[in-house]
Amino acid sequence: MSDLSDVVEHVRNGMLPAHIYNDSEIFAAEQKSVFSRSWVFLAHESEIPQAGDYVVRRVMENSFIVSRAGDGSVHAMFNMCLHRGMQVCRAEQGNASHFRCPYHGWSYRNDGRLVGLPFHREAYGGEAGFSRRGQRLLPAPAMDTVNGLIFVSLDPEVPPLREYLGDFAFYLDYYTRQSPSGVEVLGPQRWRIKANWKIGAENFAGDMYHTPQTHVSVVEIGLFREPKAEKRKDGTTYWAGGGGGTTYKLPPGTLEERLRYVGYPDEMIDRMKRVWSREQLDLIGRDGFMVSAASVFPNLSFVHNWPKVADSDDVLPFISLRQWQPISENETEVLSWFLVDKEAPEEFQALSYKAYLMCFGSSGTFEQDDVENWVSLTATAGGSMARRLLLNGRMGMLPDGSAIVPPLGPDQWSGPGEARVGYGEYNQRHLMNRWADLIEAGPAEAAGVAVGTTGQEDAR
């Protein structure tokens, strides 16, 4: 691999070598250095509510079964038989007590333990010859959850998830904990786009600047009243720990009035008041900001918006979670889920779902125009001219590296991290600086293989 130190240096200076959005060498480095070291989202616990429920998801090209065992515990297991490497589960989702490999019939309990293999005695000499004890589908090297979100890491030495997310956990609650019961996660819609994965992550992290241009049509048809240029720049971008996002400035009012303004019914507001901290409530009620898009490094994003869903002046909020799953340097699989509070009234849940479908996901009217831009950008980044171009990602930064506006003080922003009003690419730079740090650090040491052993260790 050639030296990527120039790329890293430019990125840290806020100037983005255009080819990083379509370069097989960069993509190979990302696989080894970014995705093998980070926490990557796999599934939400509400997708596998019952014992035996499972979904199959990937980290890069690695297939994992995420299952709920009989005792309620959640497991993430590499979907490859220990014998000859067949996928033991070829469905995307379902309910099973066991997974039986279709090739030779080795079978595994839904917690990963090997429980049966045909002709064990005749072919292997029984337990004495090959002990099933300790044999299990390879578990994800690290797994942890927060608010029901299940993350895995390919790096067993990765810092704990809470530490990795850091202060972003404060903001995560707005999306995934609006009541003591948490959210239900529905979907995902999945589709493949000819765009590099970083573009979506950067966009959701902090690109308020694109909203009035890219999404003007959604305002023009009366679906969404907020993205007008003069409104969007009154919001903030914030970065906190492992992620950051954008907010809208709400009209003056109390906490309750502001939550009603974005369409939450009183009973949901009451529950938010019970589960959110004073500071979390103050960000809305005192400071007047409402979270919109956000990204967690490397490739998980959130969005919260409040469009009209019928021919009236009422708006309804929705939340989406999405993952930019890298396929290659110029292709991404988008997985887009709809999130709704489990305790929300049934009618709210239905209309919030409608709001989501109209705005985001495979058919969403916001997302349609985003993807068009990202596909175009990616195609252009693949040529040799793009290697001569450093894209300007310095918005909000003066030549000496200082910010054009100071961060909000604690009397204006009650959340953790650093927040600024107005347009700026602070968050994109945070995200890409993290990316640069990992690219520079290089691949993680290959972790030792814990299982898939000869089966004779117990005898030693």
Add this chain to the structure above:
Amino acid sequence: MTAHIPVDSADSPLGARATRAVAVGGPLPFTDPRHLAAHQWLVDETYLLDRQELEEWLARMTEDVHYYMPIRVTTSLGAGYDTARRMAHFDEDLYSLERRVARLRTGHAWTEDPPSRLRHHLSNVRTFATDVPGEILVEAAVLLFRSRGDVDGPSLVSAGRRDVLRDVGGEWRLARRHITVDESVLRTQNLAVFL
């Protein structure tokens, strides 16, 4: 155990208003006037969709139309379902369809400017009588070819459709469309186009 599980508006959180019409009996003979009318209706519709004459397309809907394309998922043969729970690519009523079309007319819907070149290939048309007076059910296969830009590879969307057409004052209107898309992961950049 069956590999065929029909789409049902009852699975949609927004499907309560949709007609509940179900097919009665086998497919009508191809010589039946109801089949001939339904077939012509569908062929005429493909021309509107290919040319993106979407206002005329909307005029062919009933007020209570349910336009529904759930997400297909890969499940084992005995699972009993092959669509995602309470999630879809499209789950539309007339309001949301009209907003989508209105957006494409703003001059600022970048995804269809330049427009896609579209061809809806329609086949396998079968028509059925239903248990609701004035409503017929018509099945078809549709293959959408979509080309964008000069050198980008085209995308294909293959789907089965089951439509309910309602006689409204002597003209057929689309009252319900169930789209059974044949891929779990779509290979088209978005659904800014209709099936």
